[in-house]
Amino acid sequence: MQRLYRRCLFKIAINPFSYAVSLSFAVVSALQFFILQQFFTDVGSSDLHRFFSFVPYGCILVIPALGSFCSRPQSDLDLPFSSLEIMAAKTLACFTWMAFSLLLTVCVPAAVSFFGNVEWQSVLCGYLGLLLYAASAVSLAIYFYTLIDSPGFAFICVSIVLAAVNSIHLLSAVVTLPNFLASFVKTVSFAWHFDASGKGIIDTRDIIFYAVSSAAFLFASAWALERKRGLESKKVSLQKILFASACLLLLIDSSRIYSRIDTTARKKFSVSQFSKTLMEEIEEPLSITYYRSRELKNLYPQVKDVQEFLEAYADCSSYVSLSVIEPSGEEMASRLETYGIQGQQIRSTGKNTTSYSTVYSAVVISYLGRSETIPFVLSTNTLEYDLGGRMQALIRNTKRVVQVAVGNGMKLDADYAYVKPWLESQGWTVVQTRFPGEYREQKLLPFTEYPDVPLIVFGSALSSQSDAQALVQRILRGGKTFIATSPYTVDIANDWSVITGDDPFAYQIQTLGLYFKDTLTSDISNTRLSLYSDQRADGSSASVQTQYVNYPLWPVLPSQTNAANGLAMFWPCSLEFDEEVASETGMKISRYLVTSESAWQSKTVDSRFITDPFAVSMHPEAGEESGQSVVACAISDVDGTLNSVIVGDQYAFVAGMMAYSSAPNTLDTRAMEFLSDTLLKITGETALLELKKNTSSDTALSKVTLDELYEKRIPVIALTLMIQLLLVSGAFAAVAILRRKNLEA
Structure with missing residues (x-):
C-alpha cells in the first residue's frame, strides 16, 4: 500500500493545477481575513476564530479539485491491490496534499502575531480541527469520484454536497424544524463540529464524528469499487450492516460520554x-x-x-x-x-x-x-465573570450598589444612556443622585446622603463651590469615587466649540495636588471622522461625497494596564500632579491612563480652541508641549489602597460620542468596559476583575498604533502572499527535481 500511496501522491504532485489550487486556496483565505474581516482598521482583532471558520467553506471547491487529480476509476479495476487499499492510498494522498495547502495558511497567524497577541496553542488546536475536517471531506470526495464515472459530474456533486454539509446547520435560520430534525442537521454538519476547535477546544465528540465519517466514506468507497469489480457478495452486505450499526452506536455513545480540553491560554472555557x-x-x-x-x-x-x-x-x-x-x-x-x-x-x-x-x-x-x-448570554466570553458577581452577592448576602451623579447639565438616561444598562448587566444596582446644590432635581437625593456607596460623577461644570468641596472631602475621607470631568464644556450638539469657564471642582482638586492643564490633548493616534456632503460649494445638490479626516482632538489611547483594549477619548484635558502636596493630605496620586508618545497639548488661538476638523492642526505647533500625557489619575491611601480615579474627559461615556468611534453595526464599548473595570478596582473586587480578564481574550492589536497598522496593510498582505508563492514554487521545484532524477534512474 505504501508504494500505491506514493504513486497517488506523485500523480497529484506532478500536476501543475494542484499547485494552482493550493495557492489560490491560501491566497483567498488570507485575503478574506485581512480585507473582508477589516483587520487593518480600528475594528481589527487578533482573534483567529473567523479565519478558521472560513476555511471549511474555502474547501468546497479545493477538495473536489484535488480529488479529481487522482481519480481514475477505470484504471483502479485492474490494480493488484484490494479495494480498501486502493481507496485508502487515494484518500491518504489527497489528504496529504490538503495538509500542505493548510500549511500555506500558517502565514496568516504568523503575520497577526506581529500586531497583537496570538495564542499558538489555540492555533494548533484550530489546525488539528481543520485536519480532521479535511480527512472527512477528502473521504467524501473520493467516495463520489469512485461512485460516479464522469469526473466533471463528480466534481459538481462533491462541491454541492460539501456546501450542504457545511451549511446545513443554518437551515434552522430559514425554516422552523422539529426538534429531532434540528438535532440531526447539527449532527451531520461538518462546519458545526469544527466550531469548537476553531475556538481552542478539543472535543471528543467532534473527533469521533470526523473519525467515524472518514472511515464510513472510506469503506463506502471500497465497497463501491468492489461492486465495479464484480466482487460484491453477501458477506460484503453483512459487513455494511455491521459497520453502519457500529458507527451509529459510536456516535450515540460519544454524545453521552465525552471530554473537552480547553487549550486557551487563560482557560476561558474552564471553571476557575x-x-x-x-x-x-x-x-x-x-x-x-x-x-x-x-x-x-x-x-x-x-x-x-x-x-x-x-x-x-x-x-x-x-x-x-x-x-x-x-x-x-x-x-x-x-x-x-x-x-x-x-x-x-x-x-x-x-x-x-x-x-x-x-x-x-x-x-x-x-x-x-x-x-x-443574567438577562442575555450568547457565549462564554464573560459568563463566569457574570456568574461570579451574582453568586458572590447571593452567597454572601451582599448587594452591589453604585450611585451616578451628572453635573454638566446632561441627562443620565439620554446623554449617558449606556451607563445604567451596562452597569446593571454587570450586576450593579444603579441609583441616580445629584449634586447637593443642584435644586432642579429635587426628586433625587444628593450624593452626600450615601457616603459609603461608590459614586460615579460625569462632569462638574454646573457644580457650586460647596458641591466641589463636598466631592473633595469625600475623596479625602477615602470614599470610593470615579470622576470623569474637565474644566471645559464642548457644544457637542452643534459646532463643537469649546467654552472655557471657572469649574469649582477643577479649582478645589488642586488642594490635593492634582491640576488640569489649560490645553486640549491631541494625538496622532486618533479616531478618523467620516464626513458626508451632498452639496457643492455654491449650494447646489450633488451626489453624496465621503471624506475621511483624522481628528487629533479625539485621541485613541493605546492598550495599557487599566485599558486593555485602549480607549477612545473626546477633547480630553491632561492632568499633572504634585506628589509632595498629595502626601501632605495623606494621599498618593499616580498615573492611571496615558496617551501615546505622539501626543501634544493644543493651546488656544486668540483665546479660543480650534476644533474645526478641517482647520485643526495635525501636528504640534511651535511652543506646544509634546510627548506622552496623563489623562487619568488614581488617588490612593498611603498604604496603596485605591479610592478614587479622576479622568480628564466627560464625553468618552456619552452615547452619541461612542457612536463616532464605533464600527458599522458594532458599538464601541471600550469606555463602558473601562468604567466597570475601574469600579471593580475602586471597590476592591480585584479577584472578580482578574476572573473577567482571564475569561476574555486580549485580541487588541496593541503592538502598533492605528496609523502604523493602516500603513502596513499593503506590505503585510504582499509579504504574506509572496511567502505562500515561494512555498508553492519551492514544492513544485522539489518535485520537478525528484521527477527528473527518477527519469534518469
Whole structure:
C-alpha cells in the first residue's frame, strides 16, 4: 500500500493545477481575513476564530479539485491491490496534499502575531480541527469520484454536497424544524463540529464524528469499487450492516460520554479556582436555570458552549443544580419578565418572506429565596465573570450598589444612556443622585446622603463651590469615587466649540495636588471622522461625497494596564500632579491612563480652541508641549489602597460620542468596559476583575498604533502572499527535481 500511496501522491504532485489550487486556496483565505474581516482598521482583532471558520467553506471547491487529480476509476479495476487499499492510498494522498495547502495558511497567524497577541496553542488546536475536517471531506470526495464515472459530474456533486454539509446547520435560520430534525442537521454538519476547535477546544465528540465519517466514506468507497469489480457478495452486505450499526452506536455513545480540553491560554472555557472556592461557601441548595430558546440552540454553536460551561460549573458543588428550559408561550414570557428578562428579536429569512422570532438565552440563579439574573448570554466570553458577581452577592448576602451623579447639565438616561444598562448587566444596582446644590432635581437625593456607596460623577461644570468641596472631602475621607470631568464644556450638539469657564471642582482638586492643564490633548493616534456632503460649494445638490479626516482632538489611547483594549477619548484635558502636596493630605496620586508618545497639548488661538476638523492642526505647533500625557489619575491611601480615579474627559461615556468611534453595526464599548473595570478596582473586587480578564481574550492589536497598522496593510498582505508563492514554487521545484532524477534512474 505504501508504494500505491506514493504513486497517488506523485500523480497529484506532478500536476501543475494542484499547485494552482493550493495557492489560490491560501491566497483567498488570507485575503478574506485581512480585507473582508477589516483587520487593518480600528475594528481589527487578533482573534483567529473567523479565519478558521472560513476555511471549511474555502474547501468546497479545493477538495473536489484535488480529488479529481487522482481519480481514475477505470484504471483502479485492474490494480493488484484490494479495494480498501486502493481507496485508502487515494484518500491518504489527497489528504496529504490538503495538509500542505493548510500549511500555506500558517502565514496568516504568523503575520497577526506581529500586531497583537496570538495564542499558538489555540492555533494548533484550530489546525488539528481543520485536519480532521479535511480527512472527512477528502473521504467524501473520493467516495463520489469512485461512485460516479464522469469526473466533471463528480466534481459538481462533491462541491454541492460539501456546501450542504457545511451549511446545513443554518437551515434552522430559514425554516422552523422539529426538534429531532434540528438535532440531526447539527449532527451531520461538518462546519458545526469544527466550531469548537476553531475556538481552542478539543472535543471528543467532534473527533469521533470526523473519525467515524472518514472511515464510513472510506469503506463506502471500497465497497463501491468492489461492486465495479464484480466482487460484491453477501458477506460484503453483512459487513455494511455491521459497520453502519457500529458507527451509529459510536456516535450515540460519544454524545453521552465525552471530554473537552480547553487549550486557551487563560482557560476561558474552564471553571476557575475562584469559582470553585466561592462555591465552597454554599451551605444550602442553589439552583441555576438556563432559559434557552430552541431557535438559538439550533442556530448558534456557541450556545452549546454556554450550556456545557453551566454543567461544568454546577458540578463543582453538590449543592448546585442546573436545569435547562426552553421557554414558550405568554405565561413563560410573563414569568421571565418578573426576573427582568426581555426576549431578543432574531430574523429568519425564507424564500419570499422574512419573519422575526422572540428568543431567550438567560440565566436565573436562586438561593435562600433570593435570585440574581443574567438577562442575555450568547457565549462564554464573560459568563463566569457574570456568574461570579451574582453568586458572590447571593452567597454572601451582599448587594452591589453604585450611585451616578451628572453635573454638566446632561441627562443620565439620554446623554449617558449606556451607563445604567451596562452597569446593571454587570450586576450593579444603579441609583441616580445629584449634586447637593443642584435644586432642579429635587426628586433625587444628593450624593452626600450615601457616603459609603461608590459614586460615579460625569462632569462638574454646573457644580457650586460647596458641591466641589463636598466631592473633595469625600475623596479625602477615602470614599470610593470615579470622576470623569474637565474644566471645559464642548457644544457637542452643534459646532463643537469649546467654552472655557471657572469649574469649582477643577479649582478645589488642586488642594490635593492634582491640576488640569489649560490645553486640549491631541494625538496622532486618533479616531478618523467620516464626513458626508451632498452639496457643492455654491449650494447646489450633488451626489453624496465621503471624506475621511483624522481628528487629533479625539485621541485613541493605546492598550495599557487599566485599558486593555485602549480607549477612545473626546477633547480630553491632561492632568499633572504634585506628589509632595498629595502626601501632605495623606494621599498618593499616580498615573492611571496615558496617551501615546505622539501626543501634544493644543493651546488656544486668540483665546479660543480650534476644533474645526478641517482647520485643526495635525501636528504640534511651535511652543506646544509634546510627548506622552496623563489623562487619568488614581488617588490612593498611603498604604496603596485605591479610592478614587479622576479622568480628564466627560464625553468618552456619552452615547452619541461612542457612536463616532464605533464600527458599522458594532458599538464601541471600550469606555463602558473601562468604567466597570475601574469600579471593580475602586471597590476592591480585584479577584472578580482578574476572573473577567482571564475569561476574555486580549485580541487588541496593541503592538502598533492605528496609523502604523493602516500603513502596513499593503506590505503585510504582499509579504504574506509572496511567502505562500515561494512555498508553492519551492514544492513544485522539489518535485520537478525528484521527477527528473527518477527519469534518469
